[in-house]
Structure formats: structure tokens, C-alpha cells
Amino acid sequence: MADNLPAEFDVVVVGTGLPESIIAAACARSGQRVLHVDSRNYYGGNWASFSFSGLLSWIKENQEKSEISDECEDWRKLILENEEVISLNKKDKTIEHVEAFCFGDQDSAKDVEEAGALPKLPVFGASGAEGVAQDPNKECPPLDSAVARAESCEAEKAASVDTASTVEENDTEVNCENEGSPSVSSSESALDLGKAEAAPSEVSAQEPKKIMYSQIVREGRRFNIDLVSKLLYSRGLLIDLLIKSNVSRYAEFKNATRILAFREGKVEQVPCSRADVFNSRQLTMVEKRMLMKFLTFCLDYEQHPDEFQDYKNSTFAQFLRTRKLTPSLQHFILHSIAMVSETDCSTVEGLQATRKFLQCLGRYGNTPFLFPLYGQGEIPQCFCRMCAVFGGIYCLRHSVQCLVVDKESGRQISRAVLITDQSVLKTDSEQQVSILTVPPVDLGQPAVCVIELCSSTMTCMKDTYLVHLTCPSTKTAREDLEPVVQKLFHLNTEAEKETENEELDKPRVLWAVYFNMRDSSGIDRNSYSSLPSNVYVCSGPDSALGNDCAVKQAETIFQEMFPTEEFCPPPPNPEDIIYDEDELASEESGLSNSPETKPEPSPEESSSRGSTAVNEHSEE
């Protein structure tokens, strides 16, 4: 197959994270010949979403940090005399301090296999993972990814070409869901999580089902777990781009259903839209008016400069104190609506953040956020698909043998992913997508953003919730986030000791993983030494909630590369395309020598989604 691949490309994109994928799509869309490679066997890089077993392998890989053996130096023979090599660091050091915990009897799961998984998969990467922390690497961390624009760049190694086929894969997963729930064999039923026998009274009627680790493993392929936890602002740049470029047709979304706040040890729902305020039972009438009045003011605060001029130099929190708002309203606005820091967010920044939140309300629902079904990792893949539709070629598991070193960034994101058995705030509807900001205990520390996803987002199995915690790192992820986890959840290991009733109300954590991810979003291109001018650098995920940073970066890089081209214009309607002979001929000579690896060269085929013969991309 490798022989059939074209040898020349206009743009080589390394890494399939979100900004790289957007650039790849934009380049392919504007007619460039694109090669998109990723050293990993999955799409998305640090933006990826995994099935449960995939996540376990990822954890294992990142805990072991095994050297990728690549003694094969054959490729060096291919370097021409007038060519130069920049080596890439082969080690991925963007992930550190991975610690996974299972709060159930995971031995019980030893013999359980993920339904539909390939038998060879190392499913139980998490076993014995507790407490294993990786030493932070003091070496120069590697470049996350790079986009290279080359006059003639050789694709040295290409054993197989994957097309963006995950959408189809997901379709099949949905279908699987209806094939009946897995039967729990008698040997497993004794292995309840949470040690139910310790407190039989706890197991009341409202707690219909115990979720077992074995079940999570078995159903692991039915849901996707994100490495980064982000939501899409419904008027954010990413939504605009998805719509403009028509990439949105490759994805489905679910509205975040509620905004929560954590105040005085309790989780409360934050009324943020007009209808919420009207329906809220926790606000007094006067509070309703205060809140509405303030929010209305924020929507056009620039028209009323006299209202905030005097507070331009104070923090937003100080400004809120002057606005006749009750403490709970101040808390809601500061932490859950503006989602800014109490200590170092200025009045104007706070007003801007509030306005952004409010402007996003009502476009798709009662909260400003959307979550992509099957996880955040879908989004880069959607752009990859777009790229493939316009002729981009994909090679996963192919590292590029060049090295570009970046400066020590130091900035990291602390992440935790939990599987829990209940929502942090139970209501009539189980299917809630909630976002909760937990303010720091000590002023000046970062607030922790908690996103709780229900099973209909296809990120967790039925009767469980997937909880993401994210904050900029100050220590290891576990040190940063565990206090918040303990506040909100009930860790199963303590079940026998805790008998107080209030503990019972909290959701139990069934499984957890903590890790630090490098945040290279603030790194300037100039800090990379000796970077050729036609190499552009993309950053990994940042700690912000939205994706604006990645979209902005992608657009900026694309504009630098192709100043005259439009960024991701809407693709032509397949019915409007008229092929003339020359175009067809050139396209064929270009990249479609091998029919089975042809990555959907004509947009026509893209309309029949999933019907083309595409190689399934799966963990091997």
C-alpha cells in the first residue's frame, strides 16, 4: 500500500489535535495536498477520547513511559544530500503523574472482556496502578505537534493509511446498545461495588443498581472518555467554524442542561436564563430582580460606562459587592456565570466573561454550552474527516523523526476523570449535563471546573456519570483535585467507616484517574530554537472551558501559511459540483492509485456518510 501513496505534499501536519486537525482541514479545503500524520494509533493526541479499555492502555502507556523502540534507521537512507534532518523527540512528556484508582473489586473483572474488543487488548492496565506516580521530567519536553509546509516533503514511511472512519465506528456502537443489556453472571453479582453489605440500609429503593467494575469494563466500548474536558460555547469560535465549514454535519451535540454552584458545602443549581430565574425556588423575589437587573446590565455594559468606571481598577469580585447583590448571587455570578477568579479578575474582564456567557444563552437551549456526543475527541476527528474528504491523507502510528525542542513551559493542567454512580445534584431527570465551578478554598488558587456528563452523551454507561475535573496545575493532578473530589463525592473505600447520613447523599466514585497534561497554549513560537520558517507550531489543550484558543490558533497559522485563501469556507453542495475532464484526471493521478485506500476524494461520496469502504480505526 505504501508504494501507492503520493510522495509529494504541500502541507504536512504532525499530530491530530484540534488545532492541527482544523489546519489540515483548512489546507485540504483550499486545495493543498495534505499529509496528516500522528505517532499515536488514535486521533486527537491529547484531545482524544477513549473507550474504557483504550483509556486503560493510555494510562498504562503513560505510567510506564516506555521508550518507543525505533531502531529501524532505514529511513535515513532516503535523505537526500541536499536535505537536512531535524530530529523529533520520540518521548511524549506532556502527560505526567498519572494515577488511577478503582474503588471496586477489580479482581472480579479479571476475566471480563470488553464486548467487541479485540482479544489481544491489554484491558487491565489499571491494575496495581494505585499510587504510582511518574517523576516529573526535568528535561526539555517535546513539541506537541507541528505543522510543516514544505515544497516537497517526502512521506518516508507509510504502512497503512487510515481514513477518518471513527464516525462510522461510533454508529455501530450506537447500534450495539440495543442488543440487550449484559447479563450479570452469578459469580459477579457478589462483587458489588461499595460494599453494600456494610450498610444494607443504604441500599434503598432509590438506588436501583450497583455498578460493577466488571460491567464498566465489559461495556467499555459503548462510551468514550475525554482526556480534555471542554464544552463548546454556543456562540464560540468553534461553533461558528463548525457551522461555516459545514463540519458540523459530522458531529452531534447535546446541550449542557444546567449550571451548578458549590457553596457552603452544598451543590445548587444556578439560575442563569430568564426562565431559570422565573422558575427558581431558591431565590427570593428581590434576588430575582437583582440578578436579572445585573445580567441585563452585563449584556450591554459598554453602553453604561458610568456604572462600572469607578471600579475599573478593582477586581470583579469587589465590583459585585457594590451592586446590591446578595452573597449567594455574587457567588453565582463570579464562579458559575463569569467563571473567573475572585482575586485577579478585573471588573472589565468579569463583565466580558459574563456577557459572553449570556450571549451564548438561548441559541441552542437554556445553558450556553454544547457537548459533542461521544466526547470531545470527536471534534478533531470531524475536521480530519473534512480534510480527508478534500484529499488529505492520514497516517496514524507514524512518528516523524525530527526533533524540535521547546522551552520549558511549566504550565500544566490538572485533570481527573471519575466514573460515579449518581449525579451531584439529583433531579427528576437523570440525563443532565452539568457544569459546576468549585471555588478555591484559599484565595488565589485556581477554581476547579467540574463537568458531569450523563450516559446519553455517550461518554459513560447507563446509570453512571462521567465526571471531569480540570484546573490549572499547582501540584500534581491528584494533589490539586482530590480535595474537591472528596467534597463532592463519596470514595468507596471509606464506605465502611462513614456512617453519617449526609455522606450517603453524595455520589460514589467507582473509578478514577488523575493526570497532569501540559498546557503549551501560552508558548510563543520564537521560543523554539532553530525552527525553519515553514514550520508552524500548534499547542496542546489549554485549561479554558471553551475551544476558542485552538480555533484562533488554527486560523492564525492558516492565514500565515496561505494569506490569500479563505479559512474553511463552506464546502460546495455535492449536487452543484460540475467535474470537468482535467480536474478528474489530475485528481486521479494525484492520489487515487489504490482504490481501497482512497480517502474519499470526491465530496460526492461524503454525503453518503459511512457507506464508503473505510478502514476501521481501532486500537490494536
Next chain:
Amino acid sequence: MATLIDKRGRGELDAEVVELTGAVLAANPDVGTCWNLRRRALELLGGDWVPGELAFVGGCLGVNPKSYGAWHHRRWVLRHAPPDPAAQRAFCARLLEADPRNFHAWEHRRAEAGAGAEAELAFTAQLLARDFSNFSAWHHRGRLLAEGPLPPERLREELELVQNAVFTDPQDQSAWVYLRCLLARATPPPRLLSLHADLEDGTLAAAFSRPVVVSPGSLEASLDDCPLPGPWRPADGRPRPSCFWLCPLPPGLATPPARLRVAWQRGPAHFVTLRPGETEAWWQEPIEARELIWPEVGVSDPAVLSELAQACRELLELEPRSRGCLLTLALLLGALGPRAHGEELRRCLRCLQEADPLRRGFVADLASRAEVALELLREGAGLGELRLQGKALTSLPLLERAALAARLELAGNELGALPPGLGGLRRLQVLDVSRNRVRSLRGLPPLPRLEELRLDGNPISHASDLAPLAACPRLARLRLAGTPLAAAPEAAAQLDKLLPHVAVTLA
């Protein structure tokens, strides 16, 4: 369409008509002619066309969910089918899901598909939770609550709901309207306020709390147990409901004492006794302060009203220019008793006038009503006198409460005309309307005891505008200084001709 018109001309109402109208209406459901033809054809055709027709009209409503013709047709079809409220409810719910303010769907739901009141209340609550800027939903809710005073528990729930809405968004008028509807549960039935018997012009006058039509039998009047033959006529001389009705006394009633008995619609009887040597006699009910400004609210518990007024005050502190709130507070204060809250009421109405310039006239009339009410309730306001100088009155309401006034001081207001209701003031002797905006007295009924009329400084230009005064038998003094008419050279002569017995002052 042309074919259709042809066929109609030929009287051919067959299956083809149904087909053709179907084609037209599917594209444009607002062609009334087609609906009519279709109905006629269907009736002639017979057969079970109801299900098909319901499906068809459903499709038309998909094209235009607010098509009057299609809704009407649907109602017509349903008359030919067994009632199925559940299906109709589901249909309405679907349309309301798409547009919660589709008033046709609400109306249809009310007419054809009502579930139990509680279920319907829950349904409206659900739609209001989505968006409470929905007059239709509030209205539907209001209609579901039975007439008359609400049970306290229910009233509290409703008030809480609606207060949530007004505090969330005081700019939204739908909730304010509902709030006022919740309170104004019952209009007090009309009743007799005063009676006046006058031997001089042989008339018995009755004043009612609301405009009524006196038909034979509705008002029983008798003189010394002998029924008065009538007829009753409205005092303002117009054939429409009126607060003032007049009845001639039998001639030759020269031998008092005479006892008059009057009862309205079998209600309590009121008596007036003419004594020897007197030419007039009257009876008047004491003024009911709570009825003057917002009579409909009378049945509500004053404690609830004061609580609401307090809530309005709180809201006004945050939103001093909310017109819904200002109006509601003004009405509440009026209902709670204008005298105790006079200054606050005036302040409220002044703010409302600034906050709501588009309804300036409405607010001015309301303010006029408040001023008249305050004057009626003024401590020591004599029976015969109303002093309303310089109160910016634009109208003259509540005259029925002042039916026995002998002196009306209205100088320096903004009245554009003298209301016909003045004809009910049978004892009026002095009327001062100086410095107003009266152009003409056309339509003014005769005032039997009027002696002095001051019209100085009004824009009256023609002597003919004063013609009705010729019917006032006792008029002796008329002041017209500073009117355009007074400046006209021929004015004196014209007036002398028109009103020969009146001393006219032109300067």
C-alpha cells in the same frame, strides 16, 4: 381557481371541488372561498370524510399555524365527529410546542379539548416555565380559575407565580395584566347610590354605581305605594347604559308629604320623603372609599392587597420606572383607600406619566379619577360642593357619586368638554369651568337648577356652541371673558338672541 369559480357558478359541488380546493388550500390555507366551497361539497358528498379532513386541515395548519380559515374548518369538521378531547389536546399541545403563543391553539384547547382544570393549570404552568411572556397562557390560566374570590390557598399560589414573573422581568406586561386580573375577580353589581325628587321640574332622578339600562320592571318606583308609570330615561339624553336615570313625577303632586320608594332589581328599597314646604328631597348612600378607583378588586382580602403593595414598593426601589409596577401599585393604593395613601398615589401616578408617555392620556384619566376620588373623600367636603381647581383633570369621572352637588369648581384643568353625565347633577347651581379647553357645549343635557356658568378662558368661538344652555331654565349668569367668542364683534348680539334672560359677561 378559475375552474372552481366556474363550478360554483354551475352549482357543481362534487368530488372534484374537494380535490381542487385541497390543492389551493394546501398551498395557501387562507382562501376563505375555498373553505366554504369545500364545506358545501363535503356536506353534499356524505361518507366518512372526517378523518381525512382532519388530517388535511392539520397539514394546512402546518403551512400556516395561525390561519383563521383552517382553524374554523377544523372546528366545523369536529362538529361532525364524536368528541375526542384527548386527541384534540395532543394536537393543541403539539402546536403549542412549536409556538407557545399560538392563540388559535389556546382558543381551540379551551373550546374543544379542556382537560380537568388542574391538568390544564399544570399545562399552562409548564409553558409559562419555558417562557412567561405569554399572554395566551396567562389568559388560559385566568379563565380556568372560577369566577369570584379565589380560595386563599390558590390565590397565594397564583400570586407567588405571577410575582416571580414580575420580579424576574418587570418590563413584561403579560404578568402584570394577569396579576391585576387575579385581584379584580368580581365586578360589584350596580346599585342605587342616590335619589333626588324635585317638584320644580317634576322629576325623580336616580344615580347608579355603574351604567345600567333601566327597562320596565328592573327599577320599581312608587309614590305612596302607587307605582310610578315612568317612563325612565337616561339623564345624559343618549340611548345607552347610563349612571343617571330620570322619571317624571305625576303632575299635581302639590300635597306633600309624599313618600317615594325606589328599589333596583328587587334589591333593598330606598325612600325619599317630600315634606310640606320643600320642593326637593333626596337620599344618598355614604361614599364607599374602596370602590372609587378599582371597584373590581373589592372582594380581595385587604391584607393580601397591602402585602402586594409592599412587594410593589420593593420592586419600585429597584426599578423606579417599571410601568406595570407603577400602575399596579396605584390601583392597589386606590383599592386600599385613596385617602390614607393620597400622596403616594399621586406620586405614583406622576412617575407613571413620565415612565409611560405612550399612554399619557390613559394615565391622565386615571389621575383625574384619583383626584376626584380624593376630593369626594375630603374631610369636610360639603354635600353640595366639589372643589377641583387646578388638578390637571382631563376627564370628570365619578360624577354619579356627586349626584347631589350644588357647586362644581373645575377652574384651571384640562377638560376638553363637559361630560353628558353632568345632566345627572340635578341640584347643580354653580359650575366653574374657567381656564379649561372646552370648545363647545354640544351634547350637554339640560341642567334644571344651573344659575351660574363660568367659561372664561376656554377656546369657545361661536355662539352656536353654547346652544344647549338655552335649555337651562334657571341660568342667569354666564361668564365668557377671554374666549375667542368674547372678542368677536357680533358676540353680544348673538348671545342676547340665544340666551335672552342671561347676564353674559364678556370681559
